[in-house]
Amino acid sequence: MAGLVSVLLLVSCTSREPSTPGPPSGGGSSRPPASPVPSASPATVRPTLVLTADLRQRPARWRRIAFIRYGPAAAQLGIELPPVHTSVPIVPRSFTVAPDGSLWILDTVKARVAHFTSGGTYLGAVGGLMIDRLHPRPRDLAFWDGRLVVLDEFDLAASLRAARGGRLGPDVALEDATGRPIGLLYLYPSAPSAPSGFGLADGYTTLDRLGSGPHGTGRIHLGSRATFRLTPGLPVGGGVWLDVGAYRSQSFRVVSATGSERIVQPVRLRMRVGRPHPHDVPAIFSEHYEAAAAGAGFFLVQGSPARTADADAYGGGRWFLRYPTDGSPLVWERLPNPPLPDEFQIRHLATDRAGDVFFMASLRTGVAIYER
Amino acid sequence: MTHRVAAIGIFGILLLGVVWVRPGFATWSSAHCHGGTHLVSALRRLDARAYASVAVHEGYEWGGGCWNNDNRDDTPDAPDSGGEGPDCSGFVFKTWELRTTYAQAGFRWYSDLMDVHGPYSAESFHDATPQLPFHDLGSKTRYATTYMDAFASLDHIGMIWSNVIPSQGGDYIVEAYNDAGGTQVNVEDYRADSAYRAVRRKDWTPDCAPRCPAGGLVPRTVVVA
Numbered sequence: 131m132a133g134l135v136s137v138l139l140l141v142s143c144t145s146r147e148p149s150t151p152g153p154p155s156g157g158g159s160s161r162p163p164a165s166p167v168p169s170a171s172p173a174t175v176r177p178t179l180v181l182t183a184d185l186r187q188r189p190a191r192w193r194r195i196a197f198i199r200y201g202p203a204a205a206q207l208g209i210e211l212p213p214v215h216t217s218v219p220i221v222p223r224s225f226t227v228a229p230d231g232s233l234w235i236l237d238t239v240k241a242r243v244a245h246f247t248s249g250g251t252y253l254g255a256v257g258g259l260m261i262d263r264l265h266p267r268p269r270d271l272a273f274w275d276g277r278l279v280v281l282d283e284f285d286l287a288a289s290l291r292a293a294r295g296g297r298l299g300p301d302v303a304l305e306d307a308t309g310r311p312i313g314l315l316y317l318y319p320s321a322p323s324a325p326s327g328f329g330l331a332d333g334y335t336t337l338d339r340l341g342s343g344p345h346g347t348g349r350i351h352l353g354s355r356a357t358f359r360l361t362p363g364l365p366v367g368g369g370v371w372l373d374v375g376a377y378r379s380q381s382f383r384v385v386s387a388t389g390s391e392r393i394v395q396p397v398r399l400r401m402r403v404g405r406p407h408p409h410d411v412p413a414i415f416s417e418h419y420e421a422a423a424a425g426a427g428f429f430l431v432q433g434s435p436a437r438t439a440d441a442d443a444y445g446g447g448r449w450f451l452r453y454p455t456d457g458s459p460l461v462w463e464r465l466p467n468p469p470l471p472d473e474f475q476i477r478h479l480a481t482d483r484a485g486d487v488f489f490m491a492s493l494r495t496g497v498a499i500y501e502r
Numbered sequence: 503m504t505h506r507v508a509a510i511g512i513f514g515i516l517l518l519g520v521v522w523v524r525p526g527f528a529t530w531s532s533a534h535c536h537g538g539t540h541l542v543s544a545l546r547r548l549d550a551r552a553y554a555s556v557a558v559h560e561g562y563e564w565g566g567g568c569w570n571n572d573n574r575d576d577t578p579d580a581p582d583s584g585g586e587g588p589d590c591s592g593f594v595f596k597t598w599e600l601r602t603t604y605a606q607a608g609f610r611w612y613s614d615l616m617d618v619h620g621p622y623s624a625e626s627f628h629d630a631t632p633q634l635p636f637h638d639l640g641s642k643t644r645y646a647t648t649y650m651d652a653f654a655s656l657d658h659i660g661m662i663w664s665n666v667i668p669s670q671g672g673d674y675i676v677e678a679y680n681d682a683g684g685t686q687v688n689v690e691d692y693r694a695d696s697a698y699r700a701v702r703r704k705d706w707t708p709d710c711a712p713r714c715p716a717g718g719l720v721p722r723t724v725v726v727a
Binding site for chain 2: 436
């Protein structure tokens with residue numbers, strides 16, 4: 131694994147490592163405590179960090195810890211292949227790692243959250259999901275203070291359901307401070323013993339108001355109502371919050387904040403191909419902020435050449451980015467392309483309590499969970 | 503004997519009654535889809551989006567192309583049986599007002615209640631050839647695309663709903679997705695997925711028509727947030 135890790139880190143104008151806006155996390159072996167939200171403060175803008183997505187690069191090897199086959203048995207996961215009932219393969223949509231290290235997989239086809247040991251042995255399931263056009267449909271899941279919470283969506287609008295006694299409770303619509311429904315792209319775990327978790331908001335959901343409303347990471351309070359309030363990012367430990375924004379085709383921006391300072395890290399992405407000689411091609415990237423723990427943020431970056439001819443010649447790829455705030459190494463390495471289209475899967479990365487990161491891949495015969 | 507004749511008669515009446523009341527070949531689409539169609543001379547993107555918006559919240563049916571506007575599933579739990587909704591390529595076909603004859607140029611409006619799919623599959627859009635009424639844009643940058651263009655793979659196609667960029671990047675895509683979700687607007691990553699190409703219908707009329715300013719022959723796009 132380590133030998134195949136390719137960290138193509140080019141910092142223009144400087145060779146500084148990312149500095150630490152807060153105290154070091156001590157190697158990232160513990161979960162962050164609940165962090166006070168820093169107030170707005172002047173920002174320090176760093177020199178641009180350039181990451182090269184090299185399509186000649188082989189995927190890094192992660193350690194496979196579990197493989198769960200597709201099939202009709204309870205211990206197996208569901209899959210629906212196109213074209214009759216769907217235009218894209220319906221595969222397990224998301225997963226999370228419980229505080230005890232066990233795996234919970236959002237098994238859409240079987241309308242359940244399936245529970246497995248960290249090695250892939252089936253333990254049971256939580257039912258009650260609705261997979262039809264009349265009800266909110268599950269999108270993501272996370273543990274909040276030991277409680278499984280499922281993010282549902284209906285016409286882009288988010289709602290949350292908490293597990294109670296082996297079943298999921300009723301949907302609670304998510305609102306912002308003004309009481310308007312909002313969309314949520316990801317759900318993140320809570321800090322230890324904190325009843326409220328985090329999510330990535332996508333603004334108001336009515337089609338004529340897309341683009342307005344709260345965008346970005348925030349804290350969610352789930353009670354009889356579910357309310358969302360923007361935060362400066364996700365807490366990664368050491369009092370540091372990490373946020374992402376300013377998405378462009380080949381760039382984005384990471385912002386780390388503490389109570390006293392904000393550090394803005396512009397990131398530029400470039401795509402390199404090999405024939406007839408190594409050169410860069412115009413490309414399109416999207417960055418998915420899927421987890422934050424142990425002093426770092428974890429991203430799945432998907433990229434494709436912008437030009438059809440380049441895409442046909444070279445294909446595209448996916449990369450794993452670990453962006454540290456504590457002085458630990460930045461990691462940028464290629465992930466394998468899915469053997470079947472997996473657009474339906476919205477989460478590929480999750481972390482456990484210790485900050486270890488896991489990758490879920492939908493393969494042709496089952497789902498594999500890898501640990502880095 | 504009299505009883506036997508009476509029994510046969512009653513059985514026959516019941517049998518015919520059942521057949522007449524509920525023919526075995528009846529489907530939702532055969533019972534409801536009787537909309538019309540007519541040739542038109544032009545299509546604006548904003549009109550195409552308004553047309554697509556009617557299908558949002560309706561169903562999905564592989565090979566289908568008929569839906570109403572009640573924002574509900576009229577054929578729940580009955581997939582692949584002549585139910586409500588388009589499939590992905592049929593949805594684009596009707597929204598782009600393509601002709602039913604393969605490769606024919608021009609525009610034809612179809613009622614949402616007309617059950618028509620058209621001659622194009624997702625693969626047809628992905629592998630667009632020059633004689634077809636749509637073409638590969640050759641680039642997937644945001645400068646190259648605009649709303650109501652499409653992203654097509656060999657298996658699926660969806661249209662860009664808005665030029666607004668979602669929180670995490672990607673695009674708002676209107677698409678006929680699957681039986682469970684139906685036709686809807688989703689946040690999708692097709693732009694950054696090398697399996698997808700950007701496809702544009704040919705011969706759009708500018709959104710400013712018919713009151714475009716002087717020099718209005720230059721195509722102009724009105725961006726709707």
